[in-house]
């Protein structure tokens with residue numbers, strides 16, 4: 001007893017315990033809320049949507065419960081619901097009517113994404129429409145550029161990617177988001193937009209996009225799995241962070257307005273590093289595999305979905321993301337509204 005008292009007496013002279021007791025600010029939810037450093041806000045969310053041809057289609061993606069492929073006639077009601085939840089933006093991915101070697105529908109003025117942009121802007125003009133700019137959903141081989149000698153040929157792909165971004169912007173897209181990871185694509189897109197009177201259209205660059213196993217469920221959703229090989233020759237190697245900084249640096253030089261790290265959960269250190277080194281808005285993509293793991297474990301009763309999903313997104317925001325692209329957006333927005 002005597003010995004313990006002496007320890008406390010010694011500590012009191014070092015301005016630590018018992019003078020400092022961090023538990024004091026954890027005593028009630030009101031107090032915890034007041035000193036909370038990071039808050040989830042639906043206004044930071046971007047909700048990804050998959051659009052397709054046809055009528056009356058609302059097809060649930062098996063590995064991504066609660067997420068659907070939509071035909072355009074059903075899209076306005078969904079967009080109105082998203083807007084009511086306070087989610088300001090959607091990110092569009094398209095499923096073309098047919099695929100070919102050069103992904104023709106990607107840059108067709110009447111491609112599925114271009115038509116979806118028009119439908120959404122007409123239904124809810126204030127909804128911010130971000131379009132994914134890539135070729136993999138539109139090419140028969142499922143790669144993000146054109147193929148030459150069995151590999152993706154960088155420079156000829158740039159022209160097609162720039163044409164895709166231009167077609168999206170002309171249709172009314174508010175932001176174009178290239179995800180292909182070709183070198184020089186931000187510069188190519190910026191140049192074409194500027195030359196076409198669209199200097200005001202921002203580019204959100206998938207700057208540090210890793211060749212990740214977490215994309216599995218998305219490939220079912222977008223029907224975009226590569227038909228041969230993989231994407232390691234253009235997407236980043238997961239162990240690298242210095243290389244991510246170089247990617248971001250180049251995208252900024254080429255004219256990116258927002259930079260992105262994808263995936264998010266296994267790359268929180270990359271988000272933090274990018275946040276500390278650059279002053280541009282940073283987006284993080286909480287990808288399909290991250291979402292599906294939570295859903296699957298929740299279905300098995302192994303975790304509390306509501307708590308885990310919010311904890312993951314809070315972590316992404318705490319790491320430094322300003323914008324979070326997430327399939328949890330609608331669920332979390334509902335929970336946040338209910339807790340207001």
Ligand SMILES: [Zn+2]
Nearest residue numbers: 134135136144
């Ligand atoms: Zn792609």
